[in-house]
Amino acid sequence: MEQEEKRAGGRLLRILVKYSGLMLVLVLMVVIVTAKNPNFIKIENVIGVLRQMSIYGVMGVGMAILIINGYFDLSVGAIAGLCGVLAAMVMNAGGNMVAAILTALAAGIAIGVFDGLVVCTTKIPAFVFTLAMTQVVRGAIYLITGGSPVTGLTKGYLAIGKDSWFGVPIPIYGMFAVMFLGWVLLNHTAMGRSIYATGGNPTAARYSGLKINRITLFSFGLCGAAAAVGGILLSSKLQSAQPTMGVSYEMDAISVAAIGGTSLAGGEGSIGGVLLGAMILGVINNGMVMMGINSYWQMVVKGTVIAGAVIIDIARKSSNGRKTKKA
Numbered sequence: 001m002e003q004e005e006k007r008a009g010g011r012l013l014r015i016l017v018k019y020s021g022l023m024l025v026l027v028l029m030v031v032i033v034t035a036k037n038p039n040f041i042k043i044e045n046v047i048g049v050l051r052q053m054s055i056y057g058v059m060g061v062g063m064a065i066l067i068i069n070g071y072f073d074l075s076v077g078a079i080a081g082l083c084g085v086l087a088a089m090v091m092n093a094g095g096n097m098v099a100a101i102l103t104a105l106a107a108g109i110a111i112g113v114f115d116g117l118v119v120c121t122t123k124i125p126a127f128v129f130t131l132a133m134t135q136v137v138r139g140a141i142y143l144i145t146g147g148s149p150v151t152g153l154t155k156g157y158l159a160i161g162k163d164s165w166f167g168v169p170i171p172i173y174g175m176f177a178v179m180f181l182g183w184v185l186l187n188h189t190a191m192g193r194s195i196y197a198t199g200g201n202p203t204a205a206r207y208s209g210l211k212i213n214r215i216t217l218f219s220f221g222l223c224g225a226a227a228a229v230g231g232i233l234l235s236s237k238l239q240s241a242q243p244t245m246g247v248s249y250e251m252d253a254i255s256v257a258a259i260g261g262t263s264l265a266g267g268e269g270s271i272g273g274v275l276l277g278a279m280i281l282g283v284i285n286n287g288m289v290m291m292g293i294n295s296y297w298q299m300v301v302k303g304t305v306i307a308g309a310v311i312i313d314i315a316r317k318s319s320n321g322r323k324t325k326k327a
Contacts, residue, residue: 022261022276029280033287040290047169053282054171055080055230055237056249057275060256061182062226064274067257068186069219070199070266071126073115074250076227078137081246083108084231085141088150088241091157100157104228111137112224116217134250141243150241161236171233175278178229183271185222195219200267227253255281255302258309265314281305 260277262269
């Protein structure tokens with residue numbers, strides 16, 4: 001019993017050390033914003049921040065897993081928009097909520113797997129092909145909607161985005177559920193270990209017998225599924241499916257992963273980091289509004305944060321490489 005307690009204490013200490021930098025940044029940001037506007041830490045605003053970050057938190061899980069595998073998907077914002085539209089259209093056509101959600105998930109997974117299949121077979125850089133797919137999917141949204149929003153959604157569907165359980169909005173439960181599933185996948189399954197191995201060293205993973213293409217297709221499909229969940233939450237929150245829905249959410253998903261310590265070179269990252277990254281981004285978005293800062297500065301800050309995360313990651317890898325050579 002005593003040994004188990006020591007092991008549990010050791011694991012907790014390692015977790016605290018691992019995320020100490022992100023936690024410090026988050027605390028400092030909260031202190032700064034609260035000093036400017038004390039309303040920031042009111043429970044209503046805190047819940048609002050969590051509700052806001054739930055969408056890109058969900059999408060960030062899928063993006064982080066794909067980045068760990070060594071790829072990017074710049075079409076996730078468009079996929080979220082299309083899946084939200086499809087779910088709304090199924091509801092309007094008389095379908096039930098289960099059919100709408102399954103349709104959205106199927107579309108997200110199908111597009112994600114297609115992206116992965118093209119990348120694996122043609123060796124086109126993922127960011128190039130998925131950037132092109134953004135235009136294809138966005139165009140498909142306008143074609144099927146005629147450029148008009150899909151409205152008249154049922155109360156049951158709208159409840160996903162606006163109702164609460166025990167004072168906590170449903171999207172927040174959804175975000176933590178997706179993060180828990182992502183954590184289980186990466187830490188307690190053979191597929192999760194394979195994703196890390198493939199992203200860290202594809203050549204070694206291939207020689208060790210791992211099915212690289214199969215793992216890549218799985219990661220792209222999972223990223224598409226996360227985007228679909230984000231689209232469902234977004235359309236329900238907005239109470240309609242807008243043709244422009246999901247624009248720029250790919251940058252939010254990448255920001256969440258990058259801020260949370262996911263290595264953009266692949267092979268490193270964690271769901272705990274994604275959660276902290278989403279919280280930091282949520283504080284940035286909400287805090288700048290609370291401080292009365294022009295909303296355009298949010299784009300500047302997000303871009304700067306991503307660039308900073310990349311620079312820190314490169315510097316850290318370079319430092320580790322030098323230490324390895326000296327050893």
